[in-house]
Amino acid sequence: MKPKHPVSTPSRPDRNATKALGKTKPLVVRSGAGEVRIIGGLWKRTRLRVPDLQGLRPTPDRVRETLFNWLGQDLRGWRCVDAFAGSGALGLEAASRGAAQVLMVEQHPVLVDQLRRVQTRLDAVAVHITCGDGISVMEQLAAASMDLLLLDPPFESRRFKDALQAAAHAVAPSGFVYLEAPRAWNDEELEALGLMRARYLRAGAVHAHLLKARAPTVA
Secondary structure (H helix, E strand, O other): OOOOOOOOOOOOHHHHHHHHHHHOOOOOEEEEEEEEEOOOOOOOOOEEEEEEEOOOOOOOHHHHHHHHHHHOOOOOOOEEEEOOOOOOHHHHHHHHOOOOEEEEEEOOHHHHHHHHHHHHHHOOOOEEEEEOOHHHHHHHOOOOOEEEEEEOOOOOOOOHHHHHHHHHHHEEEEEEEEEEEOOOOOHHHHHHOOEEEEEEEEEOOEEEEEEEEOOOOOO
């Protein structure tokens, strides 16, 4: 699949970041850190540092491996958004597997700085990083312009519906929305947002959904 529309960084991201930080409880930096590894592609086995921040919960290796098995491994030409980038594990995994454009959005300055250092170290030219609110950024994207939107909000967030609504606006008819949540979203909830479930996995407390745009009903 070849990219048709370039990913453009939305205007005034700093305003969005300030607004978002004002509405949510700031993450608290604690002592200690962990790491995750990129599973496949160009940067396979590359280690990504995970700061010990309250609310930061990288996608487990098993779940990431399953997700990219679902997607078919080769993402060459795909236009992607990692709307709650965190450690960068999901977005960098997509870029490692050949995605043409990966817009990574994160509002915590510690994580934004780390993502930019990793981007430089890997010479990840397909990756674009912006400091801001992932939902606001998705709302500014052109309709039906993205092949893959990755949604992994903090589990305590109350903005899952808003995130899904914004992603449903931006996803291409042949594209996918990945949602990681603390509970399963049922067919009725997804249908109301114009989405449908393609695949689903539960791994411990993680409910992983691969979603597609629901075709319009013909009258």
